[in-house]
Amino acid sequence: MAAEIERKFLLDAPPQGVEEHPSEAIAQGYLALDGDVEVRVRRAGERALLTVKAGGGRRRVEEEVEIGRERFEALWPLTAGRRIVKRRYRVPAADGLVFEVDLYEEELAGLVVAEVEFPDDAAANAFTTPDWLGREVTDDPRWKNQALALHGRPD
């Protein structure tokens, strides 16, 4: 499996016209965090998943299972206080790249984050950051999903 190369940027505001692009509602919440094991549910559009994630390096495990809308709704209340809710817009860019622009809602309303995924290291390095992208937060753990869900916006 090829490694995923992603860069993440913090935006001051939604990009002009972002609402014209296709989007889907995403809700993700944590059911249980125990040692290095994370169990979460996620609804993206009509799809609902339960994911168990653990470890790093060679011990890394990530298993995802479709749970359907009804089971998602039953489990969602257990994630209270440990959620992110956002709308994700897919904005096409140069060189066939696509920006995923996330407009956060509820507790994190106002937060706008854009991610772009690259086919390889060379493409990631060659990438010229457009003006409308703000500060890069790729390597800052405070902007990861779990940290945002548990601790809110870091600044």
Added chain:
Amino acid sequence: MAAEIERKFLLDAPPQGVEEHPSEAIAQGYLALDGDVEVRVRRAGERALLTVKAGGGRRRVEEEVEIGRERFEALWPLTAGRRIVKRRYRVPAADGLVFEVDLYEEELAGLVVAEVEFPDDAAANAFTTPDWLGREVTDDPRWKNQALALHGRPD
């Protein structure tokens, strides 16, 4: 949904001839325990399930999802140190009742527990305990699956 009425007994040894009855291998392990949320995997015969359980009383949630053998095998290593492994025999008794006799293995080898489920309170109370059943532990939390998996045999 009707309440489940179960009584649980501790046996000194496997009942005579128990191996002649149909049985299946059961392996159950805990992936995450977080507050009152419990996430576990269970394999019984060819069936593999992931279960999220939480709360008590009105807030009670229990959702079970089939995960298949392969996903079970991927998740099982995460339950190390928090497992029960046993073979369950189904032993028919009087009045159409069935004893589930569990012969534990691995860390709990030697432990033998029998459970019997009743259609209603009257049947549970009317039940005459056969000689081969030992001490009743129905209401002792130390003999619940999670307690046995985490803390081992209580005596």
